Amino acid sequence: MTTNLQPLQHASSHEENTVLGLLEAIPDGVMVLDVAGVVLYANRGAYHMFGGRELVGRDLGLPITLDGRHAEIEYIDRAGCIGRAELRASRFDWLGQPATAVSLRDTTVRYALQEQLALADQVFESAQEGIVVTLPDGVIVRVNRAFAAITGYSAEEARGLTPSLLSSGEHGRAFFERMWRSVFEEGRWQGEVINRRKDGSLYPQSLSITRIHDADGVLTHLVGVFSDLTQDKIAQDKLAEAHSQLSQSEKMAAIGQLEKMTAIGQLAAGVVHEVNNPVAFALANLGVLGEYADHLLRLVDAYEQDRSQSSECAARVDQIREEIAYTELCVDLRRLVDQSRESLERVRRIVLDLKDFSRPGEPNWQWSDLHQGLESTLNIVGNEIRHKAKVEKRYGELPLVNCAPSQINQVFMNLLFNAAQAIEGYGRITISTGCDAETVWVEISDNGKGIAPENLVRVFEPFFTTKPLGQGTGLGLSLAHTIVQRHRGRIEVRTQDGEGCCFRVTLPIGGALGEMVVDAV
Numbered sequence: 001m002t003t004n005l006q007p008l009q010h011a012s013s014h015e016e017n018t019v020l021g022l023l024e025a026i027p028d029g030v031m032v033l034d035v036a037g038v039v040l041y042a043n044r045g046a047y048h049m050f051g052g053r054e055l056v057g058r059d060l061g062l063p064i065t066l067d068g069r070h071a072e073i074e075y076i077d078r079a080g081c082i083g084r085a086e087l088r089a090s091r092f093d094w095l096g097q098p099a100t101a102v103s104l105r106d107t108t109v110r111y112a113l114q115e116q117l118a119l120a121d122q123v124f125e126s127a128q129e130g131i132v133v134t135l136p137d138g139v140i141v142r143v144n145r146a147f148a149a150i151t152g153y154s155a156e157e158a159r160g161l162t163p164s165l166l167s168s169g170e171h172g173r174a175f176f177e178r179m180w181r182s183v184f185e186e187g188r189w190q191g192e193v194i195n196r197r198k199d200g201s202l203y204p205q206s207l208s209i210t211r212i213h214d215a216d217g218v219l220t221h222l223v224g225v226f227s228d229l230t231q232d233k234i235a236q237d238k239l240a241e242a243h244s245q246l247s248q249s250e251k252m253a254a255i256g257q258l259e260k261m262t263a264i265g266q267l268a269a270g271v272v273h274e275v276n277n278p279v280a281f282a283l284a285n286l287g288v289l290g291e292y293a294d295h296l297l298r299l300v301d302a303y304e305q306d307r308s309q310s311s312e313c314a315a316r317v318d319q320i321r322e323e324i325a326y327t328e329l330c331v332d333l334r335r336l337v338d339q340s341r342e343s344l345e346r347v348r349r350i351v352l353d354l355k356d357f358s359r360p361g362e363p364n365w366q367w368s369d370l371h372q373g374l375e376s377t378l379n380i381v382g383n384e385i386r387h388k389a390k391v392e393k394r395y396g397e398l399p400l401v402n403c404a405p406s407q408i409n410q411v412f413m414n415l416l417f418n419a420a421q422a423i424e425g426y427g428r429i430t431i432s433t434g435c436d437a438e439t440v441w442v443e444i445s446d447n448g449k450g451i452a453p454e455n456l457v458r459v460f461e462p463f464f465t466t467k468p469l470g471q472g473t474g475l476g477l478s479l480a481h482t483i484v485q486r487h488r489g490r491i492e493v494r495t496q497d498g499e500g501c502c503f504r505v506t507l508p509i510g511g512a513l514g515e516m517v518v519d520a521v
């Protein structure tokens with residue numbers, strides 16, 4: 001601390017001590033400056049304010065021309081921080097010389113508080129949520145702009161009333177009793193409330209109420225923060241509607257699919273009935289016919305070897321042999337019978353496969369040979385694929401798998417169709433299989449046009465299709481996904497845009513162990 005005692009040199013030492021003691025006891029800064037602004041005297045308060053630096057003899061650049069008025073100044077304190085002070089200056093005569101008496105009141109804390117208050121005020125007013133502050137008895141003391149925007153009541157209208165002015169009558173007394181019990185016992189309440197705006201319309205809001213206590217723990221205020229849920233509810237309703245429409249159309253599609261499978265099943269049953277018997281009959285007859293042909297040929301051979309007949313007869317026989325190209329006929333006869341039998345066998349197999357492929361309503365959950373399933377499916381879809389691609393089979397060893405084969409065949413069918421449809425011109429479809437201890441996998445890959453990266457995540461979505469209108473419903477993969485999921489398996493896709501695609505179906509060997517209800521997929 002530095003004081004220049006010169007101005008007091010004419011006072012008695014008692015007066016001097018008294019005045020000095022008084023000045024030093026004042027917490028505010030007190031300084032005397034000469035006309036040039038140079039410090040003649042500074043008390044302890046000023047000394048502290050300016051960071052404990054020597055002040056006398058220095059020009060601090062203080063505004064000394066403010067006679068009788070005040071100004072806000074900034075200073076650097078002891079810790080190097082910027083402080084604020086309110087400065088008052090007044091001219092006076094200092095032992096016959098003009099001088100300025102300066103008082104400095106530290107306003108740093110007050111200023112910081114004011115800034116915080118201003119910020120809090122700004123936050124309060126600009127919050128998107130409505131805020132209402134009440135006294136403990138519920139009388140509203142303050143509301144923000146959002147309150148007015150949501151409820152329609154201005155701050156002036158709301159002040160002095162209670163939040164019951166928003167009451168809609170939609171909630172019973174028990175509701176409010178629970179609410180206030182929670183506020184007073186647990187300190188807060190949160191929930192949804194239906195309120196009434198000034199214009200009489202009702203609106204849903206999410207509301208949270210909290211208590212405010214002073215430093216002594218006395219309850220001083222309650223604060224309610226709320227947001228209007230009208231838009232959320234509208235969006236939710238729209239979403240629910242869209243969802244229900246989607247699931248409705250998904251259901252319709254599933255029903256359509258089931259109907260399709262049922263129709264195929266019924267058709268198959270009819271075909272099996274109508275075709276199987278005559279085919280079996282023809283097959284049996286062909287067997288006998290083959291035997292008869294053998295016998296007859298044997299007989300003709302016997303005649304052949306016995307050339308004791310008249311030469312006239314032998315000449316006729318030779319002529320006929322030539323006419324009918326007997327040697328070739330014998331070879332052909334066998335070939336025709338064999339080929340007819342093979343063709344009929346194939347018809348019988350296709351009919352049986354078709355029957356196996358879809359059994360309407362039958363939860364045919366069984367230990368199945370997936371290779372057999374693939375073969376059946378290829379038999380059914382063969383015609384569609386044959387002119388599009390060569391099918392390469394790289395079958396590994398597969399155990400029997402507990403699954404619903406007709407449904408798994410449907411997955412294979414959708415994958416095979418997609419693969420064929422992705423190929424422009426003539427390409428290759430490869431079917432590979434394999435297994436580990438727990439699972440089996442089947443991969444169906446093609447060298448078609450592949451899937452664009454932005455579509456990759458969408459291919460399993462119902463109704464997602466890149467095929468022209470009327471050509472694809474976009475349900476094949478979504479149904480395949482549903483079926484595989486119901487088997488607790490996985491279906492994955494790898495692709496390079498323009499370079500083909502590979503779908504891998506992985507199924508647990510034990511399946512869902514009969515838990516699955518194979519219903520309408």
Ligand SMILES: Nc1ncnc2c1ncn2[C@@H]1O[C@H](COP(=O)(O)OP(=O)(O)OP(=O)(O)O)[C@@H](O)[C@H]1O
Nearest residue numbers: 418419422450459465466472473474475476477501
């Ligand atoms: N092997 C593939 N190669 C290229 N794109 C494919 C392949 N498989 C599926 N996709 C893409 O995924 C989309 C969805 O396939 P999904 O089988 O679900 O429907 P879709 O074949 O278009 O119609 P649907 O099968 O109902 O007749 C297809 O439109 C296609 O863009």
Ligand SMILES: [Mg+2]
Nearest residue numbers: 414418476477
């Ligand atoms: Mg498809």
